[in-house]
Amino acid sequence: MSDAIGTPQARLDIAAKVKGTRKYPQDFNMEGQLWAAVVWAAHPHAIVRRIDTSAAEAVPGVVRIITSKDVPVNSYGIGIPDQPVLVGEGEKVRWVGDRIAIVVAQDLRTAHRARDLVRVDYEPLPVLTDVFTAMKDGAPLVHENRPNNILHHIPIRKGNVEEGFAQADVIVEGEVATPFVEHAYMQPEAGIGYIDEEGRVTVIAAAQWPHDDLHQIARMLNLPEDQVREIVPAVGGAFGGREDMYIQHLLALCAFVMRRPIKMVWDREESITHTGKRHPFYFAYKVGAKRDGTLTAVKIRLISDAGAYASTSIPVLNNAASFAAGPYKYPHAHVDAYTVFTNNAVTMAMRGFGATQPPVMYERMMDQLAEALQMDPVEFRLKNLLGDGDITITGNAMWGGVGIKETLRQAAIAAGWRQQGDRWIKPDLGQPSAPHKKRGIGIACAYKNVGYSFGFDDKSEAEVILRLRDDGSIASATVKTAAVDVGQGVTTALAQIAAEALGVPVSRVRVALIDTADTPNAGSSSASRHTYITGNAVYGACKAALEKRERILLEETGEMTVSAKYLYRGRSRRPTTAYDPVTGQCNPHISYSYGTEIALVEVDLETGETEVLKMWAAHDAGKVVNPAMYFGQVAGGVHMGVGYGLTEEFIMENGVPRTRRFSEYFIPTVLDMPRELVSLAVEVEDPTGPFGAKGLGETPTLPTAAAIANAIHDATGVWLKRIPATSEMVWRALHGKG
Amino acid sequence: MQTLEMNVNGSDVRLEIHPDETLAEVLRDRLGLIGTKIACGEGECGACTVLIDGVAVTSCITPAMKAHGRRVTTIEGLSRDTELHVIQQAFVDSTASQCGYCTPGFIMATKALLDANPNPTREDIMHGISGNLCRCTGYYQIVDAVALAAKRLAEEGRK
Amino acid sequence: MWEEYLFANSVEHALELLARYEGRAQLIAGGTDLVLQSQRGQCPATVMVDITRIPGLNRIEERDGFILIGAQVTHAQIAASPLIRDKAPILAMACSQVGGPQTRNAGTLVGNVVNAQPAADGATALFVLDAELEVATQEGRRWEPISHVYRGVGVCTINACREMVTAVRFKPLVNACGCSYQRLARRKALTLPTLVVAVVLEMTGDTIKAARIAIGPVAPTPYRATDAEAHLVGKKAEESVFAEAGQLAAAKAKPRDSLIRGSSEYRTAMVGVLVRRALAEAAQECHRRG
Incomplete structure (x- = not known):
């Protein structure tokens, strides 16, 4: 044992980051580079009649204007390639993130000046701005090749809900809407495209899944994948927002066309207005329970806005549907989930991937039921939360160390709840700071898959190279795997796992920089999966390398280097399956993480302002690999959840973004955070995870907004129809103004 | 020009x-x-x-x-050669950086804050860095880092 | 695109440069607004005349019964100034709320006024202080009340291509005054306000002797709630009176519906709430000081 796991270990990349020497995509420059700027669609829905580049071409310093004619295969998209790379004459723009052309110039100023001179004549079409209109028969079509705007529908049928509601003593109903959310990673899109020394089209950019980018770029350029290469330097945050390509393929296209280095740097406004968002959801729920608090049935209708293109809207919907009922036992369930095209921003992965929106609704239902039954909300939840072997709404038995009840117990006790037998008693909340303020406390539980789901083959490959000393001991180890450190610290976590598996200190482990030409496919930095999936791959590669070393030492071959590769497949331990198209029954997920958060708030009854005074966050991510990084993920997740609950909303008006900058899109500042955050690590180990680890990246964001919304209700008695709970929203609810 | x-x-x-x-x-x-x-x-x-x-x-x-x-x-002007400035070291020791893109800005804001107020309260620290946004950390470890840096600078000053 | 960036070494020099470039030049102090306006094509000037190195414009001082603040003084300096905190605390409170520390370090109060944005914390406080601006032209200098200078959103009677505001002045508040600065915003730092209310109250015993209420940005310019002020004089300082004043003040608010900063209905209602609260807080402070 090297004590590398669960002990304080400094992040491997942090010294360079505090010195400012770590290079992000915008920090690279190459000899002879040109600069490129995108000409964006000026309408959310229109036919492009004419593109006139003559004035732009006449600007001194403009080298070339790339249009759709220059794109070998003019479509791309993660999963479903339904997005045009560049929209040509006679074709349609479907949202303001569509691109018409790319101006290549000697410098960025010239490129910016020239792009304003590209004249595009549009024939505007009706703009679909809401899913309800888009779902109607006869609505204008966003994609003409489809019969309607409904991209996907998922039914889940378990038991018989009518029977379930008949057994219920109490039935509650409710509706909630959630907003578009901007990832707001601090590093805007940037990078360089060039032809490398082996003639490969090469991109240096921030990405979450370099090998899928490779696949999409090769398809677009009609090249074999080994003729394309992506290098991922330091990434300034991602949160799902870099799972789709926004700049990578454009850089590749520029390099392909120009055969020389091309640099692109987007400003914040481009980054906010032309990239994907978290899906807004519309929820309508009906839930029943018996007098003793046992849940009997849940009926759910949920609709998400897919925006203009598919992106990962179907997988996000898959997740949302499977987590729609929350971590609770329901004998009867009926879910209809839809995702619908509009001319709004493309919606995509964002921290939680469809598991982030439902808690706001299902946790409100739990509180409404507890209130109706006059039960304490902790007590009510504990009665119904899933445990090992319990069956979910998709008919699968829970497995792998189900820690949700323990997170609730620990959070509740920390927040002051007292337990008397089966009864739980809410704490006294103390005096509000002013007579016009009221305090409230709110609980939310949530869970989320770790790894890809629904039969998707989740795999990750790692290579470990050991350099040996004369006595056969390990001088150093290099881990190669294209698991992108987007800030979450996966590089450090993998080094710790390797160190533990090899029995060496972390200082002897190096993790190679990510280059698809050199590091194997690890899958994406998403689904909270790298610690578990890639951690298992690294563990496997380490064990294989150690075995090889044994042979070498036994046979005394004198070799000083040992290398081994290992491909970990999630389905090798736990096969998942897709939804049954009629009943929705399936084995959806490989592994899970769990969390409970409790928020203490103070609401100003006159202005509607809400202040989160304190939060308790108990998360079960299995064995904690790095305690400081664990806290960082929890606190960062809570930050995003506080924004989701109170301040953040990406607003469009008729398909045109109105929150275009950081001065208009409000992520919480340090002063907006709860003054105190109590983090409790609940380590229910998953025996299939490396050293018992699960995953953590997303779960801390899931319960926050729901806990805040429930606390606002506890303080004021009102339920909000939507989040974020801006002061005006709360004020309207308090004054019956809808 | x-x-x-x-x-x-x-x-x-x-x-x-x-x-x-x-x-x-x-x-x-x-x-x-x-x-x-x-x-x-x-x-x-x-x-x-x-x-x-x-x-x-x-x-x-x-x-x-x-x-x-x-x-x-x-x-780049804070660290001397390979040695980290006290503030930088405090950010390392507090795990106050994740993606790191905001980190240099926070460290420079901290430098100005501690130069003006070597003995800040937690509230002073929060106001001092309220002009800096971070999307990763939730700020707690950054506030810890600033407090740690202040403490170490004070100790250094006493030596 | 700027063609030249010049440093003026005196007020006269600055005015001379403005005259020389005949409308193509504009004064720049902190530049926190101007740089963005210029980048967004909202400022046609191509020659910047930087006034931050002119000697003598960095003073905060009390002279001839007035407090004078020079054109180079930043929000941060005002917020930290012992003189302002003592004799015009309302202005210190307002300036401490602008943007974040870095913006307050660069942005000047006078620049904020000349830029004439309604969502200006400092300017709202200057309205309540009945401040005057010293306007220098090549013909001479004059004092103008701040309420004359604001003409609409981003519209100011000062011609920044010809004239220069060198200082702002106001009478120090008397000792018995109570102040309150109330601010509603989408978050607690780095944001323009949805609503600000600045109140200065003078009392004799329990009776209101004088009241000043300034409000922004719920109309094209910050404004004084004169009806509410008049209503308060001679009345007993109590909740019901403050609420009436709040209603009178709200009646003069004309906020636009904003997708980002809230509906007209909400912001108008909040004028009533914040004015009432500001009056109550200011009255309490009067008692404490009294």
Whole structure:
């Protein structure tokens, strides 16, 4: 044992980051580079009649204007390639993130000046701005090749809900809407495209899944994948927002066309207005329970806005549907989930991937039921939360160390709840700071898959190279795997796992920089999966390398280097399956993480302002690999959840973004955070995870907004129809103004 | 083009620049000081924070000419050779950086804060870094880092 | 695109440069607004005349019965100034709320006024202080009340291509005054306000002797709630009176519906709430000081 796991270990990349020497995509420059700027669609829905580049071409310093004619295969998209790379004459723009052309110039100023001179004549079409209109028969079509705007529908049928509601003593109903959310990673899109020394089209950019980018770029350029290469330097945050390509393929296209280095740097406004968002959801729920608090049935209708293109809207919907009922036992369930095209921003992965929106609704239902039954909300939840072997709404038995009840117990006790037998008693909340303020406390539980789901083959490959000393001991180890450190610290976590598996200190482990030409496919930095999936791959590669070393030492071959590769497949331990198209029954997920958060708030009854005074966050991510990084993920997740609950909303008006900058899109500042955050690590180990680890990246964001919304209700008695709970929203609810 | 003369991290520089170039652009593009990050371009996030004569400003909206004849300190000016500045070391020890893109800005804001107020309360620290946005950390470990840096600087001062 | 960036070494020099470039030149102080306006094509000037190195414009001082603040003084300097905190605390409170520390370090109060944005914390406080601006032209200098200078959103009677505001002045508040600065915003830092209310109250015993209420940005310019002020004089300082004043003040608010900063209905209602609260807080402070 090297004590590398669960002990304080400094992040491997942090010294360079505090010195400012770590290079992000915008920090690279190459000899002879040109600069490129995108000409964006000026309408959310229109036919492009004419593109006139003559004035732009006449600007001194403009080298070339790339249009759709220059794109070998003019479509791309993660999963479903339904997005045009560049929209040509006679074709349609479907949202303001569509691109018409790319101006290549000697410098960025010239490129910016020239792009304003590209004249595009549009024939505007009706703009679909809401899913309800888009779902109607006869609505204008966003994609003409489809019969309607409904991209996907998922039914889940378990038991018989009518029977379930008949057994219920109490039935509650409710509706909630959630907003578009901007990832707001601090590093805007940037990078360089060039032809490398082996003639490969090469991109240096921030990405979450370099090998899928490779696949999409090769398809677009009609090249074999080994003729394309992506290098991922330091990434300034991602949160799902870099799972789709926004700049990578454009850089590749520029390099392909120009055969020389091309640099692109987007400003914040481009980054906010032309990239994907978290899906807004519309929820309508009906839930029943018996007098003793046992849940009997849940009926759910949920609709998400897919925006203009598919992106990962179907997988996000898959997740949302499977987590729609929350971590609770329901004998009867009926879910209809839809995702619908509009001319709004493309919606995509964002921290939680469809598991982030439902808690706001299902946790409100739990509180409404507890209130109706006059039960304490902790007590009510504990009665119904899933445990090992319990069956979910998709008919699968829970497995792998189900820690949700323990997170609730620990959070509740920390927040002051007292337990008397089966009864739980809410704490006294103390005096509000002013007579016009009221305090409230709110609980939310949530869970989320770790790894890809629904039969998707989740795999990750790692290579470990050991350099040996004369006595056969390990001088150093290099881990190669294209698991992108987007800030979450996966590089450090993998080094710790390797160190533990090899029995060496972390200082002897190096993790190679990510280059698809050199590091194997690890899958994406998403689904909270790298610690578990890639951690298992690294563990496997380490064990294989150690075995090889044994042979070498036994046979005394004198070799000083040992290398081994290992491909970990999630389905090798736990096969998942897709939804049954009629009943929705399936084995959806490989592994899970769990969390409970409790928020203490103070609401100003006159202005509607809400202040989160304190939060308790108990998360079960299995064995904690790095305690400081664990806290960082929890606190960062809570930050995003506080924004989701109170301040953040990406607003469009008729398909045109109105929150275009950081001065208009409000992520919480340090002063907006709860003054105190109590983090409790609940380590229910998953025996299939490396050293018992699960995953953590997303779960801390899931319960926050729901806990805040429930606390606002506890303080004021009102339920909000939507989040974020801006002061005006709360004020309207308090004054019956809808 | 116009001549800009300034002292950056102890070295005098003389450059010919466009009069409307921002200080961030000049530092990054002309001097290669990439530690100064541009994240919002409108003075709303603090990632580009540098000190002009010891005062923290957002260099992305500061005309470079404003630094003419002045002393500019960037993140690169804090550490001596390989040794980290006390504030940088405190950020390392507090795990106060995740993606790291906001980190140089926070460290420069901290430098200005602690120079002006060597013994800040937690509330003082929060106000001192309230001009800097971070999307990863939730700020707690950053506040811890600033407090730790203040403590260590005070100890150093007593020695 | 700027063609030149010049440093003026005196007020006269600055005015001379403005005259020489005949409308193509504009004064720049902190530049926190101007740089962005210029980048967004909202400022046609191509020659910047920087006034931050003119000697003598960095003073905060009490002279001839007035407090004078020079054109180079930043929000941060005002917020930290012992003189302002003592004799015009309302202005210190307002200036401490602008943007974040870096913006306050660069942005000047006078620049904020000349830029004439309604969502200006400092300017709202200056309205309540009945401040005057010293306007220098090549013909001479004059004092103008701040309420004359604001003409609409971003519209100011000062011609920044010809004239220069060199200082702002106001009478120090008397010792018995109570102040309150109330601010509603989408978050607690780095944001323009949805609503600000600045109140200065003078009392004799329990009776209101004088009241000043300034409100922004719920109309094209910050404004004084004169009806509410008049209503308060001679009345007993109590909740019901404050609420009436709040209603009178709200009646003069004309906020636009904003997708980002809230509906007209909400912001108008909040004028009533914040004015009432500001009056109550200011009255309490009067008692404490009294």
